[in-house]
Amino acid sequence: MGQRQGKPNPTAGYARDATAPTPTGREQQQQQQGSDLGTEGRGRGRGPGAAAMDTFFLSHGSPMLAIDDTIPARHFFKSWLPAAVAGAQPPRAILLVSGHWETATPAVNVIRGNNDTIYDFYGFPKPMYQLKYPAPGAPDVATRTKELLEQAGFGPVEEDTRRGLDHGAWVPLMLMYPEANVPVCQLSVQTGRDGAYHYELGRALAPLRDEGVLILGSGSATHNLRRMGPSGSPVPRWASEFDGWLQEALLGGRHDDVKRYEEKAPHGKMAHPSPDHFYPLHVALGAAGEEAKAELMHHSWSNASLSYASYRFTPKN
Template structure:
C-alpha cells in the first residue's frame, strides 16, 4: 500500500507541551494511516556535506536544544533502525546516480524525534534518517526525494521535517500576531504546493516574497523539496496551517494528490 509523503514544520521542542495545535494534527494524521513498515525521515538538524543514510541499529535521543523546560530533556524516543531499509535507501540512491555514505552514528535530533514521538509514541516502527545538505539547493533535495519515491509504494512513510519559515531573530511572544512577511511567504508556498508548481518552488529564492527574510539559511526549507520529490508528481494537501511566535510557520503538508 502506498503511504503519501509528508512535510512537517516541527517547530521548537516545546511544541510537545505548549498550546500549539500542530502536534495533535500530526497525531491525528498518523492514526488515519496504514501502519508503515518503516519511516525514512530527513530532518533540518541532521546536516552533512553529502547524503548520509542513518543506519543505526538503535537510536539515542539527542536533546540538541537549550533553554527549554526541564521536562523536555527527560523525554526519549528509543526507536530502532532497520539495516534492510537502510540498504533499500542506499540502493535507490545508487540507482539514481547519487553518491552517499552509510552513517552508523546513533543520535536522533529533535527535528526527527519530536514529531515521531507524537505520531508513533510507542517507538515501534523502524526509522532510517537521511541528511539535509545545507550547501546544496532545492533541486538537489528534490532529486533525493525522487530517488526514494518508489519506497512510498512499499509501506514506507517518507517525511521531510523542517519549517516553512525559520527566522529565529524575529521571534515574538506566543500571542504576537503573524509577521506580514512570514504570512506572505507561507501563502506563496501554500498556493504553489496545492498547484503542484514544482518549477516555481524550486526557484523559491528568486520568486517567493521575502525569501531571505524568512530563511536567512536554507536548511529548514530543504526537507520540503525532499518530500515534494518523493511525492512523484502528486500535489500537496494542507494538514495544518498557522504561524506561532510571530514568525514560526507550522504548516504541514501531505502529498497525496487530493488537493486542498
C-alpha cells in the same frame, strides 16, 4: 549534525499561538469538522494492490511541541495515528529527512537496535531532556535508501552507525507514533546545494513508497529564529506572504517555482536565512512525483513568525 536550536527568547513565548492569517476554505472546513486532518487517503493499507504511500512535509516548529499542550500543532500531530492519516496500518518503516542533520553529501543512519534520542537544543525546561523516543532503527531501509541514491548519481552516501534521532525527528514522531514501535532511519540534507537538487534526490527515493516506507520531511514552512516575536504578536508581513505564496505554489502544482523559491517567492531569504529547514519539503515533494497533488494538512503559528504549515503529497494514481 544540524544547527543547534537557538536559546529561547524569554519574550518569544514558545508555548503560545500567535494571530494567524485568515484561514483557507480547506482549513475552515477542517475546523468545522473539529479536526486538523484532511480526509483524503484515510484507511489506506499496504495490502496487495495498495496505492503507493503519500509523502508528507511536517513543520515541527519549537522543541516545546513535545510537552506544551497549548501549541496548536501538537494536537495535529497527536491526531495522526487515530485518524489513520498515513493509512489504516502503521508503515513498515519511516524514512525521515530532518532539517537538523546537515552533511556535505547524503548520509543515512544505519542503526541496528534502538535509536538514541539526541537533545540538539539548549536552554529548555528540564523535562525536555528526560524524554526518550527509542524507536527501532531501520537498517534495511537505510541501505535501500543509499542504494537508490547512489544509483541515481547522488553518491557516495555515508553510513552513520552511531547517530540517533534529532529533535526534528523524535519530537513529531513521539506524538504521531507514541508507542515508538515503527522502525525509523534518517537522511541528511545538503545546505550547500539547492532546492532542485533536493527535489531530484526525493525523486530517486520514490520506489520506497511502494515498499511500505513512509517518507517524511521535517522542517518548518518559515524558519527565522532571529525574527520570532512574543506571544500574541501579529504575524509579520514577510512571514505571512511567504507562507501564503508557498501554499498557493504547492496547491497549484508549481513545483518548479518551489524549487527556485529564493528567486520566485516573496521574502525567501527572510523566511529561510538558511535552507536547512526548507529542503526536507523538496525531498518529500520530489518523492511524490511531478504531478503529485498537495494538500494543506495543518496551519497555525507560534512566536509570531513560526509557521507550522504541514502538507500531504499524493502521487498521481
